[in-house]
Amino acid sequence: METIQSHIALLPSPGMGHLIPLTEFAKRLVLHHNFLVTLILPSDGSPMSAQKSYLQSLPATITPIYLPSVSFDDLPEDTRVETRIALTISRSLPAIHDALLQLLITKPCSRPISALVVDLFGSNAFRLARDLNMSSYMFFTSTAMSFSLLVHLPKLDQTYTCEYRDLTEAVVLPGCVPLLGKDFLDAIQERKNDAYKLLLELCKEYGSADGILINSFVELEFGALKALKEEGWFKPPIYPVGPLIQTRSINEVVPESSDCLEWLNNQPTKSVLFICLGSGGTLSQEQINEMAFGLEMSEQRFLWIVRSPHQTAANAAFFTNKSVNNPLNFLPKGFLERTKEKGLVVPSWAPQIQVLSHGSTGGFVSHCGWNSVLESIVHGVPLIAWPLYAEQKMNAVLLTEDLKAALKVKADKIGLVGREQIAKLAKDLIQGDEGKDVRDKMKQLKDAAARAFEPDGSSSISLAQVAQKMSVLKTK
Numbered sequence: 171m172e173t174i175q176s177h178i179a180l181l182p183s184p185g186m187g188h189l190i191p192l193t194e195f196a197k198r199l200v201l202h203h204n205f206l207v208t209l210i211l212p213s214d215g216s217p218m219s220a221q222k223s224y225l226q227s228l229p230a231t232i233t234p235i236y237l238p239s240v241s242f243d244d245l246p247e248d249t250r251v252e253t254r255i256a257l258t259i260s261r262s263l264p265a266i267h268d269a270l271l272q273l274l275i276t277k278p279c280s281r282p283i284s285a286l287v288v289d290l291f292g293s294n295a296f297r298l299a300r301d302l303n304m305s306s307y308m309f310f311t312s313t314a315m316s317f318s319l320l321v322h323l324p325k326l327d328q329t330y331t332c333e334y335r336d337l338t339e340a341v342v343l344p345g346c347v348p349l350l351g352k353d354f355l356d357a358i359q360e361r362k363n364d365a366y367k368l369l370l371e372l373c374k375e376y377g378s379a380d381g382i383l384i385n386s387f388v389e390l391e392f393g394a395l396k397a398l399k400e401e402g403w404f405k406p407p408i409y410p411v412g413p414l415i416q417t418r419s420i421n422e423v424v425p426e427s428s429d430c431l432e433w434l435n436n437q438p439t440k441s442v443l444f445i446c447l448g449s450g451g452t453l454s455q456e457q458i459n460e461m462a463f464g465l466e467m468s469e470q471r472f473l474w475i476v477r478s479p480h481q482t483a484a485n486a487a488f489f490t491n492k493s494v495n496n497p498l499n500f501l502p503k504g505f506l507e508r509t510k511e512k513g514l515v516v517p518s519w520a521p522q523i524q525v526l527s528h529g530s531t532g533g534f535v536s537h538c539g540w541n542s543v544l545e546s547i548v549h550g551v552p553l554i555a556w557p558l559y560a561e562q563k564m565n566a567v568l569l570t571e572d573l574k575a576a577l578k579v580k581a582d583k584i585g586l587v588g589r590e591q592i593a594k595l596a597k598d599l600i601q602g603d604e605g606k607d608v609r610d611k612m613k614q615l616k617d618a619a620a621r622a623f624e625p626d627g628s629s630s631i632s633l634a635q636v637a638q639k640m641s642v643l644k645t646k
């Protein structure tokens with residue numbers, strides 16, 4: 171006799187940084203809790219080849235539904251990425267409703283869907299779930315500290331009238347390291363901007379979820395998670411279920427980007443500094459020059475994933491993951507020739523998980539996207555925190571000031587990180603005394619992350635609890 175499987179729908183908003191953790195969560199549910207999962211995928215019409223490759227590698231128990239793309243013809247050129255992401259979801263709500271309705275029709279071997287899981291941009295879909303008698307959950311893809319900031323945002327909005335970056339005193343969120351307003355996530359830095367208003371509205375919905383899953387773990391963010399669970403005023407139960415990272419690389423299906431793994435095979439143990447700024451991070455031309463000269467001066471081995479410089483925004487490649495021009499053309503003259511014994515430069519994209527798990531990798535210059543941070547922790551690779559956009563400055567504060575698992579770059583008045591500093595940090599992290607504590611701390615975090623997913627580990631227990639709750643069909 172076939173068992174009846176639980177069936178839920180996940181709604182990731184655009185961006186690999188949202189898709190990957192939600193899908194990894196789906197894989198866990200399928201593998202360990204006998205679920206069927208449908209991924210409902212809204213689109214703004216951008217080419218998403220990395221996304222498609224990733225989805226092609228999924229097991230048959232996870233089915234994608236691609237929604238028709240929404241139009242942004244009415245938006246001004248300078249519309250923020252966060253506004254575009256939020257609008258992709260809100261403009262897709264009728265299509266999401268139709269998809270959910272279809273999924274409610276019982277299939278022979280599965281129950282009708284019992285729950286909808288969204289990410290931080292999807293909370294306005296909770297009402298669709300409620301109307302269709304499903305429970306609604308949020309999978310928060312970043313830190314408990316960032317989640318705490320967002321749930322406190324309506325209160326902060328009432329308390330302060332100035333821009334948060336102008337606050338003279340640090341804000342102390344319960345259980346968290348003090349935060350300066352200038353380090354708050356980008357999307358809330360301009361209160362008149364639509365991105366702020368949209369996010370504020372979305373945050374107000376968070377409290378109506380049946381549960382909040384956070385891609386973090388108790389041993390990593392003990393204080394923030396404890397405070398969220400115990401504070402009393404925030405009703406939904408909190409489930410720390412991380413670190414959920416890619417178990418199968420996007421690049422297994424993009425073999426041409428794997429040359430760097432062969433190069434790594436020929437380098438000494440823990441000797442290589444890996445530089446990769448996420449799926450959308452870009453540097454200015456001046457910063458590319460400083461990075462190049464800094465790496466050269468450091469005399470360390472390096473693997474640098476380079477993108478063409480941006481003119482306007484550090485997240486210029488967010489929707490495409492691609493550089494428009496050949497990025498190698500933007501390196502200083504003679505750099506590749508002079509450093510060919512020590513370094514490898516790869517345009518645009520690398521198999522990051524395999525690089526981080528490779529024995530030759532000894533450090534990681536990261537933009538502190540939370541997936542990259544978790545991937546580094548799982549593989550015990552110490553970090554240089556180089557935050558660029560979104561909530562990355564907050565992640566860098568957590569890593570450097572609370573966890574002490576990363577060295578941090580310090581930009582000058584015009585926002586440039588100089589070559590001398592880059593050279594020093596690279597040396598310190600890979601082999602210097604100054605980097606020893608950070609290297610040791612990363613080893614401890616790696617062990618703690620592994621323990622969280624042992625059968626009786628904190629995240630395994632949380633996952634089992636929430637899976638059980640999600641599988642229950644609501645009664646009318």
Ligand code: UDP
Nearest residue numbers: 187448449450519520521522539540541542
């Ligand atoms: N990634 C990758 N190769 C690259 C750049 C990024 O495989 O060259 C993956 C990385 O492993 C991570 C994700 O893309 O899983 C990026 O997510 P993150 O949260 O770090 O940053 P975001 O791209 O959302 O800013």
